[in-house]
Amino acid sequence: MKPYRELISRTVSKLEPSGIRKYFDLLDSMEDVVSLTVGQPDFVTPWHIRVAGIESLEEGRTYYTSNSGLLALRESISRYLHRRFGLTYAPDSEITVTVGGSEAIDSAVRAVVNPGDEVIIPVPCFVCYEPIVRLAGGVPVLLETTAENGFKLSPDALRAAITERTKLLILPFPNNPTGAILDRDDLEAIADVIRGTDVLILSDEIYAELTYGGRHVSVASIDGMRERTILASGFSKAYAMTGWRLGYVCAPREISKEIFKIHQYAIMCAPTTSQYAAIEALENGDSDIEMMRSEYDRRRRYIVDGLNSIGLHCGTPEGAFYVWAQVGRFGLPCEKFCERLLYEAGVAIVPGTAFGACGEGFARISYAYSVSHIDKALHKIEGFVKSL
């Protein structure tokens, strides 16, 4: 047999695993680290939602559901999207229940991207888009957002990036790792650029429920955008359900039926237990969202104030649960800064370059932790920063 490297798909073998190996190896080797790295809620799924999952098991609901997901769940999703964001999606033809937001993103990209198609990705952003686009044969076009712009997508930069090969614009807002959001005005300006083109939009709204200024606005609710928008979202962040692996993708019927084919052949259906739990979440979980959102909001103010007062400057994130802190001013590359912070102070944060080269000078700090945990980390970071 040939060596493995010759047998593996060339596209796949060219992909890098996520993260910065050296840093995360060091992290793995250390004990008693105060970590601010985790990208998932610290809340346990609310009990009434867990009970719905447990009861479905007790009742023997252990079979596949229909490929696109339980109709009752798709109906709940449809009502929820209308209630919370004013969107209208038909449960029977425009919604597919997926294995997390991740599958929603993957199947959406695969459904629309032909080899050679360009996909515009505002960066820094969640690490999955670029590899997924490459796997689909697409060409990622990275569009850097900047601190001066509050890490929002600039309409002018977008206009300049669109070519005749542009197939898709990914809108990852509220953004991981920057915490930036796009409000209605921002979206209107982007819509003005997109209108009249053939560019489709993949809007990753997994953090839609975690905004702190005003309510999240979906690009699909902007005039003329629904027809070209694929909305990917899920239960992980809004309801603290990361381990249940459940999301959904909504799109106009013609796109939806193509996404559905990929889902049908690759996945069959999303986990049945999770689907029953998700119905309970959507029908009776609005107050859970509010409880968690206000808790994140308090932590957000607390950590932003704390970081700025110890000289680790950061803007105030308006969504998600991350702070994108400027570590560049200490004269160290961000990986070095994070390595030394870990080694010398026992605090772990994620070097900005884990989100691509444009993350140099920054670090992602998660506040999905209790205030006392954040406090402990802040004290240690303060000591470290003073020692520089």
Next chain:
Amino acid sequence: MNEILHLIENDAHLTTEQIAVMLGKETGDVRELIERCEKDGVILGYRAVIDWDKTDREYCTAFIEIKITPQRDRGFDRIAERIYRYPEVKSLYLMSGGYDLACIIEGRTMKEVAYFVAQKLAPLEDVVSTATHFVLRKYKSDGIVFGAVTEDLRGCDFI
């Protein structure tokens, strides 16, 4: 105001500075509000939640249903006061339903609690009857689960 009260009800350790930062308010305003709540008796005290089972202290808790004859002028208040003045009484509630007062008593031993009920509570003039239920195990109290695991169970990958 309620947001501040909820915060300190949950964690009385928070300083006024911390609360102010978390809520985006002025420290002075938070301090003033808390002081006013203390003065007005909205905030009655600050205390720790202790799992005594993890210490060598011996104690015994009982839940007592009390039926009483209400008095013409003062209803239940006077007899309630007669009961809650005993330091052994940790909590006392006026109830709807099959009995009138629910009383939580704490003593060192079962014998001590039984003695208290028999000698102090039952003989009170307006007490018609008592039913004593001893607590065998405390699972949750004031929203706090006793013996809960607080370990961070999240996978540690950053994405």
